[in-house]
Every structure is written in structure tokens, then in C-alpha cells.
Amino acid sequence: MTLQELVLRTASVYMDRTAVCFDEGNNQPPVCYSYKALLSAASELSHFLIAHCDFGGIREIGLYCQPGINLPSWILGILQVPAAYAPIDPDSPPSLSTYFMKKCDLKYVLVEKQQLSKFKSSHETVLNYDTVSVEHKDLALFRLHWEDGRVSTVLGDRADQHKVTDREDRVSAESRTPEKEHMDMRHDGCLAYVLHTSGTTGTPKIVRVPHACILPNIQHFRSLFDITQEDILFLASPLTFDPSVVEIFVSLSSGACLLIVPTSVKVLPSKLADILFSRHRVTVLQATPTLLRRFGSELIKSTVLSAHTSLRVLALGGEAFPSLTILKSWRGKGNRTQIFNIYGITEVSSWATFYRIPEEILNSAVKHESPVQLGSPLLGTVIEVRDQNGSPVLEGTGQVFLGC
Known part of the structure; x- marks a missing residue:
């Protein structure tokens, strides 16, 4: 495959559905295929x-x-x-x-x-x-x-x-x-x-x-995020950053719609938020914490992670995951967006692990100062912790080795 x-x-099933939309952010109707x-x-x-x-x-x-x-x-x-x-x-x-x-x-x-x-x-x-x-x-x-x-x-x-x-x-x-x-x-x-x-x-x-190395990522995320033809995914990553492969093909292999905007619009928080969550009602966003932070805490809370947001899934990766204290401060009351920490390196074909932040933690008033865990390996990924001699570590600390 x-x-x-x-x-x-x-595509043979969804020929007439919208596959791609490009919105230049200039108040003109988007171009769609x-x-x-x-x-x-x-x-x-x-x-x-x-x-x-x-x-x-x-x-x-x-x-x-x-x-x-x-x-x-x-x-x-x-x-x-x-x-x-x-x-x-x-x-x-x-x-x-x-x-x-x-x-x-x-x-x-x-x-x-x-x-x-x-x-x-x-x-x-x-x-x-x-x-x-x-x-x-x-x-x-x-x-x-x-x-x-x-x-x-x-x-x-x-x-x-x-x-x-x-x-x-x-x-x-x-x-x-x-x-x-x-x-x-x-x-x-x-x-x-x-x-x-x-x-x-x-x-x-x-x-x-x-193909055999990236396909497991595509297949696992389609299932993990429960992607359907009703979803709208945003191409947040540049083409030279391998998460773009996941964004493109999770969308196009599910009959969903892929939303694309010019690079210049991605650095304009208010305009980007309007395009994503008002005009197009994006449901799945895979992004770096840096991109999310560009919106600013007020816009995140009022729009991106509000109670009425269109966003079903937010997957953050490519950088250190925000602290749970900060993450909880960003969520509007009543928000139900599923939030994931995803981790990987280019050499093992994009993402290697995932961890969904439990709702009870997100809704808890207790402070959580410890780092968010990497979670479980994705389909086709092998993870081992080894000591300086290369021997597996079952308890304690060591270096993480990733393979596929």
C-alpha cells in the first residue's frame, strides 16, 4: 500500500466532496477542489x-x-x-x-x-x-x-x-x-x-x-482521532517539516477536507483564528506549541479552546509540550477538545508516540507540575530505554531509543 x-x-467513494480549500485570508471566497x-x-x-x-x-x-x-x-x-x-x-x-x-x-x-x-x-x-x-x-x-x-x-x-x-x-x-x-x-x-x-x-x-514507514502514522492517527469525511484538517506544517505528510494524508485518505492558507497568514493570529474557527470550522489541528502560542492566551481561551469551538482534536508536537498548568489556563469553561501530546523525530518517519491528556486532569483544580508523559508508541514504532552501555532499562532513567 x-x-x-x-x-x-x-476518493473513489467521495469524488464530489471537497478535498482541498485554499483561503488567502483576503475576504474573497476560498478556492476549493x-x-x-x-x-x-x-x-x-x-x-x-x-x-x-x-x-x-x-x-x-x-x-x-x-x-x-x-x-x-x-x-x-x-x-x-x-x-x-x-x-x-x-x-x-x-x-x-x-x-x-x-x-x-x-x-x-x-x-x-x-x-x-x-x-x-x-x-x-x-x-x-x-x-x-x-x-x-x-x-x-x-x-x-x-x-x-x-x-x-x-x-x-x-x-x-x-x-x-x-x-x-x-x-x-x-x-x-x-x-x-x-x-x-x-x-x-x-x-x-x-x-x-x-x-x-x-x-x-x-x-x-x-511508504511503508509513514503509512502506520497515517493509519493510526485516522483511527486515534476518529477522522471522518465530515472533518476539516488544517495544513499547519510547512512542506519541509514531516508532520505535513501526516496532515495531508490523514485528511485525503479519510474523505475529509484539507484547509491551506498562505504562510504569511500563519503569523497573523487574529486573521488565522478567524479563518480556522469562524470561516471553516476546523475540527482537527496538529501543530507545534509555538503556533498555538501565537494566538495568545485570550484568543486561545475565547476561540481555539472555547466551549463552542469547532475543534475536536488538538495534537501538539515538535517541541516541548506546555505545562499542564498553562494548558488548563488556556481552556475555556466547558471546552471538550481532546488534547494530545505527540512526539517523534524525522528519522523514524514523523511521530513515534502519543498521549491523550485525561479529562479528569484537564478539569482538576489540583496543580500538576510534572512534565507530560510521552505516552504509548504509535503503530509500527519500537521504543526502548537503554543505559549508557546499551542495555535495556526497566526501571530508572536512561536514553530513549526509537525504531520502526
């Missing part, structure tokens, strides 16, 4: 890519774009080739984007036409690419030609600013040639997407994720 097969199977329109656009892109791409080896296609109505169909179109999509954020430092494309040895990049000038100006000094000659609707296809060593030191200064641990060195080394050779032996269509880690503790690592 693949991500696109999950969507195809669901039905599941039928979504699949049609995806198939057109797939046929275009098959006609113009000569892969050989691993099939990976870069996607350089901003969030918009076409984003899900572009991702599905790449997956149906079949190929893996490699998101590239136009707002990222050009040196990081170039490093990512080079390390992935990308041969093709789809560039949103509105971002063409930015793509060219950001990468003209380190990229050797064909003149744009092949276009498809709102996209342009670039074929890249890398010169050996051209960007080998592009992140040198940045990496020197951080102390890279021995463990990170080993992971980085293992993710170079050996990983590439291993993946080349896998069957076509194995990979779903390719991302890079943030690089906050050293040189970013490239993470290639097969």
Missing part, C-alpha cells in the same frame, strides 16, 4: 512527468513552491509516477536548498511559476540547469546537471558553528553513499518523500522515507 493508493481508494478535480490534476501532472523525465536509479523530484490550492495534486502527481517528492522551501537559505538538492542528487525540480525568478536568482551561482523549456500549467520543470564538488563546501561555514557529536557524524556518513546504494536496489515506488533535518546541531542529514 502507498500513500497515493490510500487517497485513490478513498473536489476529490475528482484533485485526482484529475494529479494524473495530468503524472503523465507530464513520465513524458519528460528520464530517471535511471532513484526516482526523486524536487518541488519548489509555496502552499496553495494545487499543492496536494502536485504531491499526488509526483507519487503516481511513481517517484518520491523532495520539498524545497523558497524561503529557506539558498545554501541549504542547494545542499539538499546536491546531496539528493536531484535530476529534476518542479518549480511553481510564481517562484521562477526567486529560484533562478537564488541558485544561479551554484546550479547548472537547462533553460526552462518544459512547462505544465502553473509549473516549470528543470533538469539539473551537477558538477562534482561544486557545492561540497556550501554549508562549511555553517557546520563549523556547531559541535557535531560522534553519533551525528556516524548518521551523516551512513546517509551518504551506502544509503543511496541500498535504496537503488529497492523496487520503483518504494520511496514516498525526502527531507532534510534542521541542521541545528550540525550539518543537515538527508532522510529518505519509504
Whole structure:
């Protein structure tokens, strides 16, 4: 089973339902696609890519774009080739984007036409690419030609600013040639997407994720959050942050609606709250605590977590979970939103654990100062606590090891 097969199977039942809405936050009606329109656009892109791409080896296609109505169909179109999509954020430092494309040895990049000038100006000094000659609707296809060593030191200064641990060195080394050779032996269509880690503790690592590794997340969250075709999910995460995969495919594999807004709107708390909870009545929100805090305690209590909010599920992850004291202060009287702490790392395909905060704790007047627990492993995830010698710890403290 693949991500696109999950969507195809669901879409066959909900062809006329709304699959995606894009609201620019400018008081204009949102642009919406039905599941039928979504699949049609995806198939057109797939046929275009098959006609113009000569892969050989691993099939990976870069996607350089901003969030918009076409984003899900572009991702599905790449997956149906079949190929893996490699998101590239136009707002990222050009040196990081170039490093990512080079390390992935990308041969093709789809560039949103509105971002063409930015793509060219950001990468003209380190990229050797064909003149744009092949276009498809709102996209342009670039074929890249890398010169050996051209960007080998592009992140040198940045990496020197951080102390890279021995463990990170080993992971980085293992993710170079050996990983590439291993993946080349896998069957076509194995990979779903390719991302890079943030690089906050050293040189970013490239993470290639097969469908089989991310599907358990999708399936478990669909069940855990009881997602139905009546739900509206918000694409809160940037495409380069792997929780976006969960947001997109939990929605599209359930017959639900995926709401997308421009990146610029996400930093405008009042406007974002109005779009999410007044205009569209979002029911499921997966977000970082930072995004939630942007609303401010008053708006959270009066709108996001009010008694009459549309929000059924709030899943917070990617950062330290707020203290229970703060969380309880954010909830309006009578709020019934289910709140989850979710934890994971990119290397194990997004989320690894979940913990639903019990209602009795949320409604209790007793102060809870202890940190919120990580909870239970998600489907397909293995968690162990080990001591410094690598031996399992059944009681006491140790280091958490995650696997899948």
C-alpha cells in the first residue's frame, strides 16, 4: 500500500466532496477542489512527468513552491509516477536548498511559476540547469546537471558553528553513499518523500522515507482521532517539516477536507483564528506549541479552546509540550477538545508516540507540575530505554531509543 493508493481508494467513494480549500485570508471566497478535480490534476501532472523525465536509479523530484490550492495534486502527481517528492522551501537559505538538492542528487525540480525568478536568482551561482523549456500549467520543470564538488563546501561555514557529536557524524556518513546504494536496489515506488533535518546541531542529514514507514502514522492517527469525511484538517506544517505528510494524508485518505492558507497568514493570529474557527470550522489541528502560542492566551481561551469551538482534536508536537498548568489556563469553561501530546523525530518517519491528556486532569483544580508523559508508541514504532552501555532499562532513567 502507498500513500497515493490510500487517497485513490478513498476518493473513489467521495469524488464530489471537497478535498482541498485554499483561503488567502483576503475576504474573497476560498478556492476549493473536489476529490475528482484533485485526482484529475494529479494524473495530468503524472503523465507530464513520465513524458519528460528520464530517471535511471532513484526516482526523486524536487518541488519548489509555496502552499496553495494545487499543492496536494502536485504531491499526488509526483507519487503516481511513481517517484518520491523532495520539498524545497523558497524561503529557506539558498545554501541549504542547494545542499539538499546536491546531496539528493536531484535530476529534476518542479518549480511553481510564481517562484521562477526567486529560484533562478537564488541558485544561479551554484546550479547548472537547462533553460526552462518544459512547462505544465502553473509549473516549470528543470533538469539539473551537477558538477562534482561544486557545492561540497556550501554549508562549511555553517557546520563549523556547531559541535557535531560522534553519533551525528556516524548518521551523516551512513546517509551518504551506502544509503543511496541500498535504496537503488529497492523496487520503483518504494520511496514516498525526502527531507532534510534542521541542521541545528550540525550539518543537515538527508532522510529518505519509504511508504511503508509513514503509512502506520497515517493509519493510526485516522483511527486515534476518529477522522471522518465530515472533518476539516488544517495544513499547519510547512512542506519541509514531516508532520505535513501526516496532515495531508490523514485528511485525503479519510474523505475529509484539507484547509491551506498562505504562510504569511500563519503569523497573523487574529486573521488565522478567524479563518480556522469562524470561516471553516476546523475540527482537527496538529501543530507545534509555538503556533498555538501565537494566538495568545485570550484568543486561545475565547476561540481555539472555547466551549463552542469547532475543534475536536488538538495534537501538539515538535517541541516541548506546555505545562499542564498553562494548558488548563488556556481552556475555556466547558471546552471538550481532546488534547494530545505527540512526539517523534524525522528519522523514524514523523511521530513515534502519543498521549491523550485525561479529562479528569484537564478539569482538576489540583496543580500538576510534572512534565507530560510521552505516552504509548504509535503503530509500527519500537521504543526502548537503554543505559549508557546499551542495555535495556526497566526501571530508572536512561536514553530513549526509537525504531520502526
